[in-house]
Amino acid sequence: MTRFRTDRESAGRALVDDAGVVIEAAAAMAARFGSGSRLLAFGRDGGASDAAHVAVEFTHPVIVGKPALPALCLGGEPSLLPVLGRPEDIAVGIRPAGDDLAVARGLGMLTVALTVNAACPHADHVLAAASDDALVAREIHVTMYHLLWELVHVFLEADG
Template sequence: MLDRVREAAGAALVEDVGAVVAAAAAMSGRFRRGGRLLAFGRGEAASDAAHVAVEFTHPVIVGKRALPALSLGTEPSSLPVLGRPEDIAVGIRPLDGDLAAARGLGMLTVALTADEGCAQAEHVLTARSADPLVAREIHITMYHLLWELVHMFQECPA
């Protein structure tokens, strides 16, 4: 049963890959302008926010440059204090209002969600699974794809 759930969620991610590519292209543009990634997560997703920040600041592939990123843990309320217009706010399982202040500041907003909420985000990447563990696996895959694609875009001339 779990294999079918994972397979369906993975197939949905393949269908949605265009949204992941679009988010990565927008993120790359912000990094080119001196932006930083500010990640946060709700509940256990706070550890995923820390993982995202580590991925961008400590690339594991030789030759990939470090990109500025901070984990805000569970505190999206820090976005208006720390954020700048060129920055990127990434919310993992955010509540619907979490990214509103960031968007109001002109920050690029990306939400990794398991439902289609978060209307304030410019890029909503949805893990289409009702199983929270499978949704988390899809989120982990998504942010690793974002990291890889951002670096691909960084290597291309602007």
Template sequence: MSQVLDRVRDAAGMALVADVGAVIAAASDMSGRFRSGGRLLAFGRAEAAADAAHVAVEFTHPVIVGKRALPALCLGADPSLLPVLGRPQDIAVGVRPAAGDLAAARALGMLTVALTANEECREADHVLSARSEDPLVAREIHITVYHLLWELVHVFQEAAA
């Protein structure tokens, strides 16, 4: 069983390596929104709400000395708060969003980022897919992606300073 899981993880990891350009593009766009006073609003349905909370914590509580805190809120499992709290300069991050979850945010002009696992998400500006049928492996890839986003956003922030 361990060898099967290792192959599944390896395949998902290699898919992420192949998608690194998409992660960099999302981080660059996110950095621009933060520079213009934007905030990150994260949500996730069901168990993905915990990941949304983790995303918000990553941006508001940097663990590396010298990295600045960036404004982020967790909406829990309630994307209906996006049009209530969102502003055009903000960033909406949906972890495993359902169809339509990011539509209102995009209509407001918010930057939309979807962390998916093989699901389509047409209303997102950036779709970062874990490309794994195994939900635990997909979650591992999502955790890796949002840590990469955090790090790369800071790289872009420092380059613009």
């Protein structure tokens, strides 16, 4: 239990240290949403259910009276990105594998990756959970995408 608590606290502190990265991603996403984009979320290695959660969150406005943001869940199928994606859209990959986001980036989509201790060469914004523990990493990812959701709405409200 002590190892888990230490890992969780360490990952949480790393997220606080990376707050600027989350804010930059949210600002870029808000700019895209402000231009009529949609969010397409997918996940690997258990991230498919988180992708569904991301899509649901973005379709619910944080600020009362504001419109929902268009979001689709691709489940565990990033292969749908070239079929459904448009250049102005946002691709969010949770634990993406290899070049999952390469096609989206090639289309001109904004790419955001929620990873575990890893770089993602095809992502414009990489939000990494600093933990090797799958449960801790998932908790950090849930926190990250809730921050993105709230910040995107706040940035859109400030611009509108």
